[in-house]
Amino acid sequence: MRERSYQALSLMAIAAIAVGFTVATTVPPERVQGEFAKIMFVHVPSAWLAFLAFGVTMIGGAAWLIRKTPIWDRVAAASAEVGVFYTALALMTGMIWGYPVWGTFWDWSDARMMSTAIMFFVYVGYLALRRSIPDPETRARRSAILGIVAFVQVPLVYFSVTLFRTLHQGTTVVRPDAPIDPEFLRALMINLAAFTVVYAAFMTWRTRLARLEDELEETEAVADFEIAGSGITAPNLEEAPDHV
Amino acid sequence: MQYKWFVLPAIGVIVLVLGFMMFGGLGDNLIYYLTPTEAVDQHVDFPDGERFRLGGLVTEGTVETTSGGVTFIVTDGDRSITVVHTGAPPQLFRENIGVVVEGAWVGDRFESDTLIINHDEEYRSEEDGTYVPPTGTSG
Numbered sequence: 001m002r003e004r005s006y007q008a009l010s011l012m013a014i015a016a017i018a019v020g021f022t023v024a025t026t027v028p029p030e031r032v033q034g035e036f037a038k039i040m041f042v043h044v045p046s047a048w049l050a051f052l053a054f055g056v057t058m059i060g061g062a063a064w065l066i067r068k069t070p071i072w073d074r075v076a077a078a079s080a081e082v083g084v085f086y087t088a089l090a091l092m093t094g095m096i097w098g099y100p101v102w103g104t105f106w107d108w109s110d111a112r113m114m115s116t117a118i119m120f121f122v123y124v125g126y127l128a129l130r131r132s133i134p135d136p137e138t139r140a141r142r143s144a145i146l147g148i149v150a151f152v153q154v155p156l157v158y159f160s161v162t163l164f165r166t167l168h169q170g171t172t173v174v175r176p177d178a179p180i181d182p183e184f185l186r187a188l189m190i191n192l193a194a195f196t197v198v199y200a201a202f203m204t205w206r207t208r209l210a211r212l213e214d215e216l217e218e219t220e221a222v223a224d225f226e227i228a229g230s231g232i233t234a235p236n237l238e239e240a241p242d243h244v
Numbered sequence: 245m246q247y248k249w250f251v252l253p254a255i256g257v258i259v260l261v262l263g264f265m266m267f268g269g270l271g272d273n274l275i276y277y278l279t280p281t282e283a284v285d286q287h288v289d290f291p292d293g294e295r296f297r298l299g300g301l302v303t304e305g306t307v308e309t310t311s312g313g314v315t316f317i318v319t320d321g322d323r324s325i326t327v328v329h330t331g332a333p334p335q336l337f338r339e340n341i342g343v344v345v346e347g348a349w350v351g352d353r354f355e356s357d358t359l360i361i362n363h364d365e366e367y368r369s370e371e372d373g374t375y376v377p378p379t380g381t382s383g
Binding site: 027028029030031032033037040100101102103104107109110111118122125128129164165166167169170171172179180181183184185 | 254258261276277299333334335336337338341344359360361362363364365366367368369370
């Protein structure tokens, strides 16, 4: 991709967020929550995009194990990083919303909150794992396995509100009678689209950066080799010192 | 080697945390709260002073402000329990809203010191129709 395309994608992401934000502010106050309900337009797309991102990490890992091409490892790594960002955003907006609406930032025994927090730390662990292995192939293989295994958490987090009795509310959108008014749903979908564009922009930039990092690593490896070789000089036996 | 020292403890910690969540101290709390019906049925398991969480709907017309807090009747549509709460309720507290209170039985009343709103999954604009409160029994 040319530099222009990267810049265009970034501008699109900024424009999408601007549109999403504008639409969100035009939605009327919610009957019970009032203006607090608007946090949903950041919170819900963040959580969904985190699920998507970790799904891409799993697919990238599986594709690497089959194909062994570096691009899949880079995609998996970039997506995990973006996923961690979106998970953090979902956790933070949830806490900001929870304080005025529930009356508490956090609940240690809520299945949705605890499972999301564990998912967050497992993927932070995935990123730490990547940094702990210097050999690219070993790193790709081990993180692919972790990326696939860690994905089991995503359905667990998603269904936590259905499986357990929680403080966190249940499913709103993905159910037949979706108890949400059309103006809220419309704004939610527009923001979901905007967050998806941002995800695409993050992914494009991050995989490009990963490729550049890999190239630099290779160049450095070659450079190291040359310096190591040039440090050794053969003894000059032809010109014996005069004073012997 | 480097890898083993990092990953094995990490997996260990994850397994411990998950195990703790499922079977440990949080085991009872996976039933996040008891409904009024469950609380009445299991009254013998929770003698006075034994703390648990009670969740349900604030019955219309039962909210009374007291000097130390608020009293109201919480219901699941089947059984109702009088809650005596000490402390200021959250700002969204009102009639017909889901609440979770934490405290213990004192005779037939439930004395609580923690009150949180268990908000439902509905999103309705203010001008739109009537508010149908949650039953307080769903997950």
